[in-house]
Amino acid sequence: MDEAERESGPWRRNLRVLWFCTFVAGMAFSEIMPFLSLYISSLGDYTKSQVTMYSGLVYAADFFVSAIASPLWGMVADRKGRKLMLLRASLGTAFAMALMGFATSVWQLVALRALQGVFAGFISNAQALVASQTPRKHSGASLSTLMTGVTSGMLLGPVIGGVLAQIFSIRLTFFITALLLLSTFFLSWIFVEEKFKPVAPATSTDGHKSHNPLAAFPNPKLILVLLSSTLIVQFGNISISPIISLYVKELMHNVGPITVVAGIIAALPGVSNIFASPRLGRYGDKHGSGRVLIFGYIFATLMYLPQGFVTSVWMLGILRFMIGISDGALFPEIQTLLTKNSPVELTSTVFSWNQSFQSIGNMMGSLLGGWIAGVFNYNAVFISTAMLMLINLGLVWWLVPEIRKPQAQVAD
Numbered sequence: 001m002d003e004a005e006r007e008s009g010p011w012r013r014n015l016r017v018l019w020f021c022t023f024v025a026g027m028a029f030s031e032i033m034p035f036l037s038l039y040i041s042s043l044g045d046y047t048k049s050q051v052t053m054y055s056g057l058v059y060a061a062d063f064f065v066s067a068i069a070s071p072l073w074g075m076v077a078d079r080k081g082r083k084l085m086l087l088r089a090s091l092g093t094a095f096a097m098a099l100m101g102f103a104t105s106v107w108q109l110v111a112l113r114a115l116q117g118v119f120a121g122f123i124s125n126a127q128a129l130v131a132s133q134t135p136r137k138h139s140g141a142s143l144s145t146l147m148t149g150v151t152s153g154m155l156l157g158p159v160i161g162g163v164l165a166q167i168f169s170i171r172l173t174f175f176i177t178a179l180l181l182l183s184t185f186f187l188s189w190i191f192v193e194e195k196f197k198p199v200a201p202a203t204s205t206d207g208h209k210s211h212n213p214l215a216a217f218p219n220p221k222l223i224l225v226l227l228s229s230t231l232i233v234q235f236g237n238i239s240i241s242p243i244i245s246l247y248v249k250e251l252m253h254n255v256g257p258i259t260v261v262a263g264i265i266a267a268l269p270g271v272s273n274i275f276a277s278p279r280l281g282r283y284g285d286k287h288g289s290g291r292v293l294i295f296g297y298i299f300a301t302l303m304y305l306p307q308g309f310v311t312s313v314w315m316l317g318i319l320r321f322m323i324g325i326s327d328g329a330l331f332p333e334i335q336t337l338l339t340k341n342s343p344v345e346l347t348s349t350v351f352s353w354n355q356s357f358q359s360i361g362n363m364m365g366s367l368l369g370g371w372i373a374g375v376f377n378y379n380a381v382f383i384s385t386a387m388l389m390l391i392n393l394g395l396v397w398w399l400v401p402e403i404r405k406p407q408a409q410v411a412d
Contacts, residue, residue, distance in 0.1 A: 010193040011133040015142055017191045018126040019149040021184040025090070025122050026153025028097070028180040031161025032173065039170045043106050054106045060363055061110050065117030067359035073121050074128075074352020081196040082129040082348050085121060086188040092119025094181035101174030117359075122184065123150055124355040125348060129194060131339040132347040139339050140289055144281025144332040148274045155270040219341050222400045223350065226334050226341075227357045232392045233330050234361030236304070236385040239369030241266075247378040251313045265317055272324030280329050281336065289336045290403035296329025297393035304386035308379035337403070 032039075037055045040046070046054065077085040096116040103109045127146060134142040164173045217223050248262040284292040303322045310316045335354065342350045372381050396403060 011130065011135070011142070014133060014192055014194075015130055015146065017187060018130060019146055021086075021090075021187050022123050022126050022146060022149040023153040024180050024184050026150040027157040027160060028153075028177045028184075030154040030157030031164070032097075032100075032177055033158060033161070040106055040109065042170070043103065043109065046106075054110075056367070057110050058106070058113050059366060061113040062117040062120070063359040063362040063366075065114045066120040067356045067363070069118050070121055070124065070352040070356040070359065071349070072352075074124075074349040074355075077125060077128065077348030077352065078346055081194055082125050082132065083188065083192050083194040083196070085125040085348065086129070086192065087185055089119055089122035089125060090181055090185035090188060093122065094178045094185065095119075097174055097181060098178035101171045101178070120359075121352065121355060124351045127335060128348040128351040129192070131335070131351065132344050133194075136340060137285060140281040140285040140292075140332065140336040141278060142281075143335050143339065144277040144328070147277050147328075147332045147335075151270045151273050151277070155267050155274075217342060217346070217350075219400075219402075222341055222403070223338065225396060225399050226338050227353055229334055229392055229396065230331075230354050231357040231361040231364075232388055233300075233327075233334070234358045235365040235368075236300075236388050237327070238362050238365030239372070239381055239385060241366070241369070246373075248313055248316070250378065251310065251316060261313060265313070265320055268317055268321040269324035269327060272321050273328045274324075276325040276328035277332050280325075281332050284333055284336060289333045289340065292329050293333045293337065293396065293403065294393065296326045296333065297389050297396070299329065300326035300389040301386050301393070304382050304389060308382035308386075 036058060037051060040054050040058060041051050073085060073088075093116055096112055096119060099115075100109060100112045103112060127143060130142055130146055131139060161173060161177075164176055168176075244262065244266055248265055249258050252258055252261065280292050280296075300323065303319050303326060307316060307319045310319065335351070338350050338354060339347065369381055372384055
């Protein structure tokens, strides 16, 4: 599909439909998180340490399987179509979520979370479909806008999930979540339009079929650096999650509405991200995505570092709000640069790799974040995350100097 075909295609309507679908999916995925540990506690007579251990297994099972399955589904998407993968992911995840409501043991829940990981990929395939259909000059703004749908849903999800669990029950909330995901299946089936062209096998310079998955990319080193950047940024973000409420409790000296304040602090990056992402995306389309990416790393380093030294919850709240701006510069622009430097027919493949690296970052961040806090202190997690952002900036600056140009290199 050339630029003229993309400009006249259904990309604007697909963007609107998929924004709503990713909003619903983000809400569905996040609304079970606040009470997952409570659900585990209800499945047996477990000690506090056992609940903690089982919670880690339940959380990690989805990410571990998703990291393995995502690249395989990405290759299928580039051969069979991204819309088909949207339908596969939404229907399969709805099925797995509904079965979680029937779980009677923690090992069943671990297995079903792993099954959810098998069907993962709705959001990454929505991003791939939008990226493959959108004219390259609008790709930054489109992907940034789509990201606000996910972010908005994940902001509302924990609140709605908590209310549903309080009014009904935890088990019933799983069924409601499954129905939400089923609605994305029907919306994608009815309203999303895709004119799909299957991918041709990659060939080497001598004209033979290549077994190197990066052979079809004009700049493989850039692709690898961007995928590694996704892992590092996600690792940094997730490493904060397990300790943020405990850090708030410490700053408030265990006095006051700690859970309410912790919830607000956790939501602040998402609020600023919603406003910052589209604007930064449009700036990147005009002046170069590389510029926005470099700004994101510098800004993230400057915002993470002082979080380890704050003395009041208000200072922490302001700095967490600012982190949403750096997230709006990093995640969408990494995806935009992946899009601009990948052949259109391999968009799903590269986005599935991106999801796989993101899942690995989720796993490593959730495991190591708590370990760093336990060995050192809560502030060590913020300081180490700032150092990671700085190291990532150095890697990008050193390994892909072309990213510093006013306009990032774009693949045909």
